[in-house]
Amino acid sequence: MNTFIQLMISGIAIGLIYALAALGVVIVYKATKVLNLAPGGLLLIAAYLAWMFLVQFEFPVPLAIIAAIAASAIIGWIVERVTLRPLIGQPILASIILTDMIWFFFRGSTFLFWGGNPRMFPAWLAGRPTVLIGKIGVPEIMIWCIIISILTIIALMAYFKFTRSGLAMRVTAEDVIVAENLGIKITRVFSNTWIICLLLFLITAYFVGAMQGISQDLDFIGVYGVIVALLGGLESFPGAIIAGLVIGIVQSMVGGYLAGVLGGGIAETAPFIVMFFMSFWRPYGFLGLERIERI
Amino acid sequence: MKGRPCGVFDVRYSQDRAILRTKTHWALFILFLIFLFTIPIFLKGHLLSLGIIIGTTMIAMFGAQVMVGYTMQITLGHAGFVGFGAYVSALLTHHLGWNFFFALPMAGLGAALYGLIIGTSTVRCKGLYMVIPTISAHFIFFYLVNEVFKKWTFGSEGIQCATPVLFGFAFNTDFRYFYLVAILTVIMGLAAKNLVRTKTGRAFVAIRDNDIAAEVMGIDIYRYKLLAFAIGNFYAGIGGALWAHYVTYINTEFFPILDTVYYVAFLIVGGLGSIMGAVFAAIFWRVLGEGVNYVAPILDNIMAGTGGNIVSSMGLITFAVVTMLFLIFEPRGIAHRWELFKQSYRLHPFNY
Numbered sequence: 001m002n003t004f005i006q007l008m009i010s011g012i013a014i015g016l017i018y019a020l021a022a023l024g025v026v027i028v029y030k031a032t033k034v035l036n037l038a039p040g041g042l043l044l045i046a047a048y049l050a051w052m053f054l055v056q057f058e059f060p061v062p063l064a065i066i067a068a069i070a071a072s073a074i075i076g077w078i079v080e081r082v083t084l085r086p087l088i089g090q091p092i093l094a095s096i097i098l099t100d101m102i103w104f105f106f107r108g109s110t111f112l113f114w115g116g117n118p119r120m121f122p123a124w125l126a127g128r129p130t131v132l133i134g135k136i137g138v139p140e141i142m143i144w145c146i147i148i149s150i151l152t153i154i155a156l157m158a159y160f161k162f163t164r165s166g167l168a169m170r171v172t173a174e175d176v177i178v179a180e181n182l183g184i185k186i187t188r189v190f191s192n193t194w195i196i197c198l199l200l201f202l203i204t205a206y207f208v209g210a211m212q213g214i215s216q217d218l219d220f221i222g223v224y225g226v227i228v229a230l231l232g233g234l235e236s237f238p239g240a241i242i243a244g245l246v247i248g249i250v251q252s253m254v255g256g257y258l259a260g261v262l263g264g265g266i267a268e269t270a271p272f273i274v275m276f277f278m279s280f281w282r283p284y285g286f287l288g289l290e291r292i293e294r295i
Numbered sequence: 296m297k298g299r300p301c302g303v304f305d306v307r308y309s310q311d312r313a314i315l316r317t318k319t320h321w322a323l324f325i326l327f328l329i330f331l332f333t334i335p336i337f338l339k340g341h342l343l344s345l346g347i348i349i350g351t352t353m354i355a356m357f358g359a360q361v362m363v364g365y366t367m368q369i370t371l372g373h374a375g376f377v378g379f380g381a382y383v384s385a386l387l388t389h390h391l392g393w394n395f396f397f398a399l400p401m402a403g404l405g406a407a408l409y410g411l412i413i414g415t416s417t418v419r420c421k422g423l424y425m426v427i428p429t430i431s432a433h434f435i436f437f438y439l440v441n442e443v444f445k446k447w448t449f450g451s452e453g454i455q456c457a458t459p460v461l462f463g464f465a466f467n468t469d470f471r472y473f474y475l476v477a478i479l480t481v482i483m484g485l486a487a488k489n490l491v492r493t494k495t496g497r498a499f500v501a502i503r504d505n506d507i508a509a510e511v512m513g514i515d516i517y518r519y520k521l522l523a524f525a526i527g528n529f530y531a532g533i534g535g536a537l538w539a540h541y542v543t544y545i546n547t548e549f550f551p552i553l554d555t556v557y558y559v560a561f562l563i564v565g566g567l568g569s570i571m572g573a574v575f576a577a578i579f580w581r582v583l584g585e586g587v588n589y590v591a592p593i594l595d596n597i598m599a600g601t602g603g604n605i606v607s608s609m610g611l612i613t614f615a616v617v618t619m620l621f622l623i624f625e626p627r628g629i630a631h632r633w634e635l636f637k638q639s640y641r642l643h644p645f646n647y
Contacts, residue, residue, distance in 0.1 A: 108611030
């Protein structure tokens with residue numbers, strides 16, 4: 001039973017990380033109708049930027065975090081401005097491949113600037129102890145991860161609900177032409193979505209980096225982020241969160257109980273097997289919009 | 296009618312249907328074949344092996360073109376399918392002692408079968424969401440090789456692939472292997488070119504353009520989507536098997552997720568929806584990769600001590616930037632430029 005709860009908590013923590021990455025994909029898809037396959041690369045660059053300010057430049061902690069936020073926001077803005085804006089109105093395949101290439105570009109950049117050696121966050125972040133809740137040992141970082149993820153999701157919801165730019169984003173997601181007629185500056189909305197997307201990846205990157213260390217393998221989390229977004233339904237925030245939790249828990253449970261029987265790789269593969277069968281049952285994801293098509 | 300040379304008029308249907316319509320076409324085609332079969336005499340070592348790799352990539356690329364360019368079933372698992380073919384052939388020759396030339400078609404059929412299993416998801420899944428089953432196919436392939444069939448595939452240790460032997464004649468040098476690859480590439484290329492002109496090919500194009508309209512017109516879209524998966528992956532399997540028996544040693548590291556993206560990305564760079572596009576795509580990809588491999592160590596020497604890792608970053612960055620530039624400035628690919636060139640050549644003295 002203790003193992004079960006332990007696996008459950010780590011599953012929820014991993015699942016929320018996936019959910020945050022997936023939210024980045026969902027936000028971009030809702031506003032710009034571009035399937036963002038770049039989270040791998042964006043997550044990597046966010047993680048390395050966070051590491052650079054914290055460890056390489058040895059900024060004081062609050063300043064390092066603010067600097068990382070600013071740098072990620074700038075990268076999000078540049079990505080939208082330079083690569084995606086010329087592709088508005090192009091076929092979907094072009095934008096998919098373009099976002100893929102953004103992934104490769106940033107993966108390459110991290111190799112170029114920081115090399116292939118794994119990096120570690122400082123001890124106050126990466127070396128947190130395991131705390132005991134009752135008799136169950138839980139890494140403290142996972143508890144923080146769960147708390148901060150939930151707070152981030154609440155903050156995001158509040159942003160969409162209560163601010164003007166959040167409202168503009170919701171209108172744009174509903175209908176671009178209506179939004180334009182209402183005097184909303186579409187291009188600014190697009191930039192905002194990419195900036196928010198990058199900030200979500202930055203939060204993800206802090207926690208993933210603290211749990212697993214920073215290396216180029218982190219982009220795997222990004223691949224899961226895309227898959228989770230697709231599984232939850234590309235148009236749905238709750239869907240992404242549910243799907244993230246499902247995938248995280250499945251992965252953690254399968255890794256905990258079945259790895260001995262089915263081999264160590266099953267933990268990484270189980271989400272994909274689930275996903276493959278899910279594409280028969282609910283091809284539009286859990287809560288995705290089922291399109292009614294006409295000729 | 297696009298692409299008709301000046302002053303050439305068809306008087307029979309057979310002329311209208313022919314792939315090689317004029318005497319110039321025939322002459323160029325024969326010249327091309329002569330060029331293809333004499334070039335290995337002049338090429339040395341490295342370039343010859345580049346040629347072989349271009350050939351095997353091209354075969355797999357034809358498959359990607361059938362799936363993505365003609366039927367618009369977005370596939371992000373092509374490297375997995377290529378690897379599947381490679382492993383089928385490797386296992387058959389290694390454990391059962393089959394001749395490569397029997398294992399090769401089986402590799403194609405095995406990959407096609409795997410593609411069919413994955414393709415069953417097209418019954419409800421379409422458009423963007425096809426990313427899910429195909430990318431799953433890639434990772435399930437990894438799992439199958441590294442865990443489930445570890446006893447036979449030796450997991451990550453990799454497996455040896457025997458050199459092909461036909462009637463006692465071993466294709467054990469680059470020079471000999473080049474001819475094998477060249478002949479197969481030409482045959483597979485012509486087959487693909489022909490396929491897309493048949494009823495099946497027209498059905499594929501109809502599904503690509505609008506699958507609901509295609510269904511209304513009486514095309515069994517599920518059947519044809521499955522067929523596209525089977526054919527595309529047959530090509531992938533053949534390409535993979537040929538490649539595997541050239542490098543003679545494979546493990547799953549050779550089929551990374553990056554490659555599946557490159558297959559689709561360079562297809563767009565080459566040009567979607569034409570067999571020439573696949574040809575350009577394969578050549579462009581491999582030549583660019585070779586150029587990067589050549590330049591990266593030099594740059595690494597010049598910029599030594601900056602702490603970065605240029606050798607592993609150059610390829611990614613170059614490929615990404617080149618593909619982005621193509622997507623932004625020439626989304627219709629090299630094949631489109633090629634068509635424009637042919638057009639202006641045919642009409643040469645005039646503008647139209």
